[in-house]
Amino acid sequence: MDFLNALVAFVNFVGVPAIxxxxxxxxxxxxxxxxxxVLRFSNFAHGDTMAFGTMITILVTWWLQSLGVSxxxxxxxxxxxxxxxxxxxxxxxxxxxTVYKFYRAQKAKPVxxxxxxxxxxxxxxxxxxxxxxxxxxxxxxxxxxxxxARDFKAMTGLREGLAIKTTQxxxxxxxxxxxxxxxxxxxxxxxxxxxxxxSDNEDLALLSGINPERVVMYTWLIVASLAxxxxxxxxxxxxxxxxxxxxxxxxxxxxxxxxxxGSPIGAIAGGFIIAFSEVTITYAWKKVLTYVLxxxxxxxxxxxxxxxxxxxxxxxxxxxxxxxxxxTGLFKGKAV
Amino acid sequence: MSDTVxxxxxxxxxxxxxxxxxxTNALFFSxxxxxxxxxxxxxxxxxxxxxxxxxxWGFAGLFNVGIMGFVxxxxxxxxxxxxAPTPGAWSQGGVGIIMALVMGAMTLVAAIAVFRMxxxxxxxxxxMIAVLAxxxxxxxxxxxxxxxxxxxxxxxxxxxxGGLGLPVLLAWPAGGLLAAGAAWLIGKTALGLxxxxxxxxxxxxxxxxxxxxKNEDWLSRGVKNVIGLPRPMPYEVDLQNDAEFVAKAAxxxxxxxxxxxxxxxxxxxxxxxxxxxxxxxxAQMALKSxxxxxMRAIRDNEVAAEAMGKNVTRxxxxxxxxxxxxxxxxxxxxxxxxxxxxxxxxxxxxxxxLIWVMVIVGGSGNNFGxxxxxxxxxxxxxxxxxxxLLLIETITAGLSDGSAVKAHLLDSxxxxxxxxxxxxxxxxxxxxxxxxxxxx
Numbered sequence: 001m002d003f004l005n006a007l008v009a010f011v012n013f014v015g016v017p018a019i020x021x022x023x024x025x026x027x028x029x030x031x032x033x034x035x036x037x038v039l040r041f042s043n044f045a046h047g048d049t050m051a052f053g054t055m056i057t058i059l060v061t062w063w064l065q066s067l068g069v070s071x072x073x074x075x076x077x078x079x080x081x082x083x084x085x086x087x088x089x090x091x092x093x094x095x096x097x098t099v100y101k102f103y104r105a106q107k108a109k110p111v112x113x114x115x116x117x118x119x120x121x122x123x124x125x126x127x128x129x130x131x132x133x134x135x136x137x138x139x140x141x142x143x144x145x146x147x148x149a150r151d152f153k154a155m156t157g158l159r160e161g162l163a164i165k166t167t168q169x170x171x172x173x174x175x176x177x178x179x180x181x182x183x184x185x186x187x188x189x190x191x192x193x194x195x196x197x198x199s200d201n202e203d204l205a206l207l208s209g210i211n212p213e214r215v216v217m218y219t220w221l222i223v224a225s226l227a228x229x230x231x232x233x234x235x236x237x238x239x240x241x242x243x244x245x246x247x248x249x250x251x252x253x254x255x256x257x258x259x260x261x262g263s264p265i266g267a268i269a270g271g272f273i274i275a276f277s278e279v280t281i282t283y284a285w286k287k288v289l290t291y292v293l294x295x296x297x298x299x300x301x302x303x304x305x306x307x308x309x310x311x312x313x314x315x316x317x318x319x320x321x322x323x324x325x326x327x328t329g330l331f332k333g334k335a336v
Numbered sequence: 337m338s339d340t341v342x343x344x345x346x347x348x349x350x351x352x353x354x355x356x357x358x359x360t361n362a363l364f365f366s367x368x369x370x371x372x373x374x375x376x377x378x379x380x381x382x383x384x385x386x387x388x389x390x391x392x393w394g395f396a397g398l399f400n401v402g403i404m405g406f407v408x409x410x411x412x413x414x415x416x417x418x419x420a421p422t423p424g425a426w427s428q429g430g431v432g433i434i435m436a437l438v439m440g441a442m443t444l445v446a447a448i449a450v451f452r453m454x455x456x457x458x459x460x461x462x463x464m465i466a467v468l469a470x471x472x473x474x475x476x477x478x479x480x481x482x483x484x485x486x487x488x489x490x491x492x493x494x495x496x497x498g499g500l501g502l503p504v505l506l507a508w509p510a511g512g513l514l515a516a517g518a519a520w521l522i523g524k525t526a527l528g529l530x531x532x533x534x535x536x537x538x539x540x541x542x543x544x545x546x547x548x549x550k551n552e553d554w555l556s557r558g559v560k561n562v563i564g565l566p567r568p569m570p571y572e573v574d575l576q577n578d579a580e581f582v583a584k585a586a587x588x589x590x591x592x593x594x595x596x597x598x599x600x601x602x603x604x605x606x607x608x609x610x611x612x613x614x615x616x617x618x619a620q621m622a623l624k625s626x627x628x629x630x631m632r633a634i635r636d637n638e639v640a641a642e643a644m645g646k647n648v649t650r651x652x653x654x655x656x657x658x659x660x661x662x663x664x665x666x667x668x669x670x671x672x673x674x675x676x677x678x679x680x681x682x683x684x685x686x687x688x689x690l691i692w693v694m695v696i697v698g699g700s701g702n703n704f705g706x707x708x709x710x711x712x713x714x715x716x717x718x719x720x721x722x723x724x725l726l727l728i729e730t731i732t733a734g735l736s737d738g739s740a741v742k743a744h745l746l747d748s749x750x751x752x753x754x755x756x757x758x759x760x761x762x763x764x765x766x767x768x769x770x771x772x773x774x775x776x
Contacts, residue, residue: 042532111399115696116765118689118761119758122757122758122761125685126751127755249539253536253539257536305472312540
């Protein structure tokens with residue numbers, strides 16, 4: 001029984017949050033990796049793209065709520081999501097037309113693109129703060145829990161409860177759907193295949209009649225959807241704050257690089273690796289250990305390896321270790 | 337127009353902006369000399385940071401986005417060097433903390449030694465992990481009680497180790513040294529990675545440095561801030577009580593309060609200008625020397641430079657350390673100016689990316705350009721807010737006073753800053769990619 005309690009405590013405090021957080025990171029990292037493989041630069045504006053998409057979704061959610069529309073037990077934000085995606089797509093295409101296209105025509109070095117994306121990052125960050133303000137916004141509504149800790153305890157008779165928030169369930173389901181759709185698109189459709197061809201070998205792709213502007217356009221459309229979905233899921237699960245989204249850049253990049261920049265599977269694996277390490281290393285293990293260990297070995301302290309504020313340090317250390325030992329990432333990405 | 341004339345004219349322009357800020361309150365200027373000197377002082381500090389970044393990016397092409405971390409380390413140096421030691425802190429646990437840190441470092445060294453000495457294989461991994469695990473447990477066993485001991489001392493006022501109680505000006509070179517040390521460690525591991533990876537690596541390290549300063553209360557009091565750090569200039573109140581000073585101020589027709597505030601700020605301006613000029617002179621000499629030419633040769637073509645027998649990685653490490661040290665000095669100067677260390681206020685947008693805007697706008701590769709960029713962009717950073725307010729007031733003049741749109745727009749004017757900085761960066765990159773003062 002103690003072992004079961006330990007397991008439930010572990011799943012409740014480590015497993016469930018890490019899976020949800022990992023899915024959010026994975027979708028974010030997919031966006032970074034797509035930009036990297038097709039447009040060949042690290043997009044520093046990705047965090048703020050997520051913030052922009054989420055902001056539009058929140059605004060539409062508020063509007064729907066004011067009309068009295070709701071989605072039953074599910075958060076209203078899911079209804080508003082398509083609007084957020086559409087707005088972000090428009091913004092991405094606009095940015096590409098006005099900013100990135102010029103440098104593409106010039107065949108500028110990747111580092112110039114990175115610099116330009118810094119400028120875009122500033123502008124988007126400013127735009128988001130301008131419209132919605134720098135403060136914290138919560139916009140999750142509907143049913144709060146799929147299973148609450150109390151119900152779980154009553155159901156199983158265990159001392160430890162297992163709570164799964166609705167948002168966590170939605171995150172995982174959405175992530176599975178999004179990833180399946182993305183892989184179907186990349187592997188089965190004509191446009192997806194031309195995107196992969198373009199990313200593998202630009203010259204050959206051009207030679208076989210692939211229109212580069214079309215590939216770039218589709219990439220931005222997909223990146224916009226991925227960024228918005230990742231942002232909305234993160235915002236539903238935790239809360240929305242422009243600065244937090246900017247800071248998400250670090251774990252997202254860590255996930256993409258650990259998995260191998262340019263590799264979609266790597267991005268997903270990287271997201272979960274980063275999420276699980278962050279959560280396990282900053283979790284206080286006392287509760288789990290008291291169940292498993294015999295009385296005499298009971299821990300005195302919290303058995304927390306690092307305080308939660310060091311979660312950046314965790315993703316970063318993994319990043320450095322991977323870069324030192326396997327510079328192309330776990331799933332052979334590409335190095336330009 | 338020759339380069340010298342252009343440079344002088346642009347500097348003159350910034351000078352006039354600052355003079356206008358002090359003398360007139362038309363448009364967005366405030367007409368306060370205090371505000372003008374405040375802008376000038378932070379502008380000088382920013383110019384020094386930009387000089388450091390220019391050394392790394394303009395000379396060597398290293399993409400460092402961890403400036404915030406080095407600046408913060410410089411600030412930490414001020415606390416460690418100049419604040420008074422907390423009584424009893426060393427006996428309560430200071431020694432233990434140092435021992436624990438040495439243990440931690442030794443663990444890492446041992447792990448690296450195992451990695452280097454043993455044959456690759458499963459055994460090596462197991463031994464390495466065992467060394468790390470044992471080292472970590474021992475480290476925490478010494479570290480935790482010592483930290484608890486130090487943090488228990490008068491937590492409302494101290495709770496940290498304090499410093500050495502040395503003169504605060506010594507903290508400036510010390511800040512440089514601390515940042516240089518950190519840069520050496522970072523450079524050893526991260527240089528040699530591709531430019532994008534170096535960027536991510538430095539971005540992450542800066543966040544970690546800030547996290548350490550926010551959480552390790554024994555070191556920097558964390559988010560409780562260290563206030564009342566010693567100042568190189570006298571306090572305004574003391575000046576106002578000084579009969580001689582008041583009499584002198586009266587001679588110039590100034591009231592004592594205004595005179596004392598201006599006197600202190602001018603003192604800082606002078607000190608900062610001296611440091612800036614010395615560093616600028618050094619950077620200029622370095623640029624013109626064979627060493628500077630070698631750096632630019634490496635930047636422009638690493639392979640060719642390597643073929644000429646230049647050790648690219650070592651030169652990169654060298655210039656990375658030097659540039660970071662300059663940022664550390666600037667950070668120490670900034671903390672001295674504020675006479676407080678507030679780890680919670682370090683924000684990458686302000687301390688990393690804004691410095692990048694300065695370097696790019698000024699002209700990467702040109703030292704004078706960085707200084708110009710530092711002063712000009714800092715002026716804009718402060719003044720964009722009143723400018724934005726002015727702009728929005730003009731635009732919304734037609735709207736009725738009570739309308740929600742107008743109220744929201746006026747409230748949001750404060751956020752124009754980031755938008756404008758991004759716009760400036762994009763415009764410069766697009767239409768004048770070499771900046772206001774291009775590299776010669």
